[in-house]
Amino acid sequence: MRRLLFTNGTVFDGTGAPPAPADVVVEGDRIVAVGIGLDGDDAVDCTGRTILPGLIDSHVHLMIDGLDPLGWLHDPFSLQFYRAATSMRKTLDVGITTVRDAGGADLGVREAQRRGLVKGPRVQIAISMLSQTGGHGDPWAASGCHVPIFVPHPGRPAGVVDGTDEARRKVRELVRAGADVIKIATSGGVVSARDDPRHGHFRDAEVAVIVEEATSAGIPVMAHAAATDGIKTAVRAGVRSIEHGIFLDDEAVELMVENKAWLVPTLIAPHGVVRAAEAGAAISEHVLEKAHLVIRAHRESVRRAIEAGVRIAFGTDTGVTPHGRNLDELALLVECGLTPAQALRAATREAAQLLGTTDLGTVEPGKIADLVLVDGDLSEVDTLAERVRAVYQGGVEV
Known part of the structure; x- marks a missing residue:
């Protein structure tokens, strides 16, 4: 050889x-x-x-490339898969050779890269995010219409669940569909229409059964968690990583340190919402208000977590922002207290440890x-x- x-x-x-x-x-x-x-x-x-x-982005959405709500409504269903191939190439071009897709990509996307049909980063998939009714993943709009970002299909089950029985069954469906990680929303979010990122979602029993089922299948759980209560609920239940972590308080930080939970900050995400609106995207006033609300609190929370020694893994929520701009996150991590070398380790060794890819990083x-x-x-x-x-x-x- x-x-x-x-x-x-x-x-x-x-x-x-x-x-x-x-x-x-x-x-x-x-x-x-x-x-x-x-x-x-x-x-x-x-x-x-x-x-x-090779760099690792622990939180991307390959099936979208920047916020474009009207485009998502009118684009042909299959266009998202071709878009993903382009997004994967843009990601690879900036040195990111592995990603964890936090919702949208299905088993076919992962297999297309593995089999060499498309060039792109190695992909771990969550497929669909589990959300309560009225939560971050509920596509119901005040008009009565359902407007999902990711339309369910045979390889991408719908993610809205309520109660422990529904939650247990849905985890099993996602495992059957090929999920490498289970993603849940334990709080509201920014780009969803009818929820508040300061409110915790799912009850303790629901999160506990999700973690139990995922653990039995040998895979971890990641939590979209902006709200303080939602962060604590997730960490206490054994969720492996907190995504965003916008409203951390001292108790939440202490819990994360004690439980060795990871924080994936995605600092560029709310900025991406604001920039999309400035560029003319059809972003609702309510969503834009939420983006402005979280930006300052987000940085302060990440700074607090870094000072306390919470484990940080690089992740960007790219897809909310355009692909190929992932590395903009590095400078924001430095502003929050990491050295440049620490920020790069968050995108290499630390992210590899989070993803369980011990032969990378x-x-x-x-x-x-x-x-x-x-x-x-x-x-x-x-x-x-x-x-x-x-x-x-x-x-x-x-």
């Missing part, structure tokens, strides 16, 4: 060690050596560049050779996306 040598570069390995000059050798789809003075059959000159692990022997070559200084995270020069997935340049 031929050895591919990445030489003359600096390696940011994602383990916590500072960047340092080193060579990386790849055989097949695996890293086999990292060090100085290595050799190979073919060489990639990395002079002036840093070699990073670092540049070490034995790991899958997902690698990104970047020009210039890694500390300038606000310009990182435009300095990506090559992306390798499993040792193959993509």
Whole structure:
């Protein structure tokens, strides 16, 4: 098997060690050596560049590309799958080689990438978000119409459930449909029409049975949780990650630390709502008000969580914002207290640990050779996306 040598570069390995000059050798789809003075059959000159692990976005929506409510109403049903293929390519182009789709993508999307039918990041799927009636995932509108963002189909069950029996059955349906993770909404949200992100949703028993069923299937639970009460309910029940975490108080932060729960901040998401409205998207006044409401509280909560030592994994809610702009999140994480190196570790090793992908996330022997070559200084995270020069997935340049 031929050895591919990445030489003359600096390696940011994602383990916590500072960047340092080193060579990386790849055989097949695996890293086999990292060090100085290595050799190979073919060489990639990395002079002036840093070699990073493939980046991981823990919260995306591949089936949409920016907020466009009217477009979703009028687009042909199958167009979303073609859009996903384009979104996957945009994601790969900025160095993100793995994503967790937090709702929308079904088993076919995951399989299309795995089988090489489309180029894109490796995909974990939640398929549909579980929501109570009147919750973040309920598509009912005041007109009486039902206007879902993700129309149910045979591979994407509807997600509105009430009570423990309905919740248990729906988790089993999602597992049957191929879900890698179960997503629930334990609070209201921003882009949904008839709920409030400050209100907790689902009762303790409902969340407990969801976690029980997911655990029995060997998969974790992620929670859309903006409201303080919704965050606490999720963490106490054993949910693995809190998505957004907009209204954290000290008790919620302490619970997250004690239970080793992850926070996936998605700081760019409410900004995306505001920008979409400014660009002319048909965003309701109520939704826009909620976006403005949460932005300041969101940053303060993430800052509090970072100071307390809550585990942070990189995630963006991209789809709410346009694909290919994912790395804008890095600068916001730095503003909230992470160093640039910590923000990059949140997008590599930490995100890999959250997703349970132990063979990704670092540049070490034995790991899958997902690698990104970047020009210039890694500390300038606000310009990182435009300095990506090559992306390798499993040792193959993509």
